[in-house]
Amino acid sequence: MSAQVERHSVTTPARTGVWVGIAAIVLMVAAFTGALVVRRTQSDWIHFRLPPIIYVNTLVLLVSSATLERARGGGAVTPQRRWLSITLGLGLLFVVGQVLAWSNLVNQGLFLATSPSSAFFYVLTALHGLHLLGGVAALAYVLGRTRQAADRGAAGALDAATLYWHFLAVLWLYLLLLLTLQL
């Protein structure tokens, strides 16, 4: 038995929490992916082209990850609030873009119940969008806390929010790949 005496946290609870949350989201997406793979073998699966705007959205989301890193300024103690606000704005822009993608599908006559392929498109993008709104809320929270310069807890919160935000970008790339290959 080791005689370890220091407190055992090698990481902050916020960071651990985000990692555990990421694990849960990955498993959820895995379940949806499994359902999609089973479901696409049936004859009523319609192939359709993804709305072009989602490639623009993808770019917006990737740029937001970069601006978030810019806000953190390579490990500066207080984040640059301007870049943080830009990141938040880009996140909201992404969500608006996704809604436009939905209206594009509706104009094509592809509704939730039209085909399992369109159903999965709506379900997966909605799932991602909701989680992204959670990320936007987290960034807004960090932005609120950085208003007081002396708030030391803000750094930990930003650290956790950043991890989550980058994960959402990676998750979107996976979903885009899945949808491109399967729809």
Added chain:
Amino acid sequence: MSHPATAAPAAPHAHGPPQSFLRKYVFSLDHKVIGKQYLGLALVAVCTGMALSWLMRLHLANPDLAIPGLGKLWPNGAPGGVMTPEFYLSLMTMHGTIMVFFVLTTAPFAGFGNFVLPIQIGAEDMAFPRFNMMSFWVTFLAFLVLVSAFFVPAGPPISGWTAYAPLSAVGKDAGPGQGTGQLLWAISIGIFCVGQLLGSLNFIATTLDLRTKGMTLARLPYSTWAWFITSVIGLIAFSVLLPACILLILDHVAGTSFFIPAGLVISDTLQPHAGGSPLLWQHLFWFFGHPEVYIAILPGFGIVSQILPVFARKPLLGPRVLIACMIAIGFLSYAVWGHHMFLSGMNPFSATLFSVPTLIITIPATIITLLWIGSLYGGKLHFTTAMLFCIGFVSVFVSGGISGFFLAQPSIDVYLHGTYFVVGHFHFVMGVAAMFGIFAGTYYWFPKMFGRMMNETLGKVHFALTFIGVYAIFMPMHYLGLHGDVRRYSAFTDEYMKGSIPLHRFITVAALFTGVVQLLFLYNLVRSRFRGAPASDNPWRATTLEWTTSSPPPHDNFGGHHPVVTQGPNEYGATGQAEDYVMQTAPERRPGA
């Protein structure tokens, strides 16, 4: 509760003592209050679930029986007080759902885990108190949504707690309660998943990050290990059930066809769906459903492993083997879900693939059982009520586990799966065993929760009668199953089945008797809460951290200081000193050294 004025929380996650009534008792952030709230919810749920089982048992004993008042409450389901077969099925569905989700998951895992885990690791609270509060209230909301299915015109769903598609997905054509009732079921379980995910997240982060000085993984109490492993299993299981519920809800309300195949005719109506896979629901459900069995039972493993050495005054045998076995069970629980689906037309080779890990999972379970029995051997046994329920746990777990050997083999399961044999099996191994764990935990931690002792004499009578009662209920069910009594039938009135009615009546009497015996427990609970003898800090002479603080603990658990751990949780039977045990915080060397 006492709140020392100096108990200012130091860690950034902590929160000050609550001031208002609402913050103190209702929307509390304190893990101890949330744990009690979960236990309270489980108590309400278990009474509801048990009342439903009584109604079912009464009907099985006498299918023509008019139950007074039932006709008034549910004129459609029980005209004149005599229930219809469909209403019987809706009772069965609600009984199973309430018991599995709102009793066997909430009490041993969320309830006791919330109250005890942070104290056992020397933390002031959970890592995310707000998530913790949300976890409870979301679960409570899920319970309300589920119970509201009783009050919609067509009544609760009739598809069982497993809600097999496509009948659960097509809506009201599939029978009474399959419309709104089934939709409420799916929404409720979806919400429940969110609550348990929040809870699991908290348990994992708390155990990893908030352990006090010296609390290495090797010194972690066994109950905390069990809750931690359970939370990992729960995180995976509920992450899969949630998407399944979302897809089921969409099939209901949005006209999608995830689970509904083409050309399906139900009640002479061609369903306007195409191409879905009913089997997909079964896979998603059981990928959650089998691990759920371990979510219910692993906390019981932890509770028993924690309590047995206390009252045997002897260290638990092979604690590392115990933990390794619990982890192995956690892993294997994800490889066996297909054994619930042997009847689904599964390829026999696939069935073998699921059968083998199912048989393998009995190995760690058997090892754990032998460790418990070995720990009792040569101990100075103190037969407190908590101890008796632990020993009872081992008994019913073994009884239920042995029938598992039969059911794990597809060739036998094909004949037994649809019968009472399975009902007897899972009620023993999952239901009663987990309940005994809950009882053991209640008698053991009640003094810490409320600062008062429970009445031991009443407790022992409660144990003895309950122990006899559950065997009288569930043992004969194995025989009924072998005899061919099909489960989910509301009555056994045809010529071939008539012969089993006397046995069904016996079971009904035993169920009513065992239910009435629980009033002793309720009485003991309420009376001890207000009139029980005051409890000392450490009435059981146990070693873990919750027994180093006052009963009940102050708001921040340790009155402003952080305990420092120097010992493992297993130091019983020490010789050559005043006490025969060493607290985890004791400065001395290990006993015998």
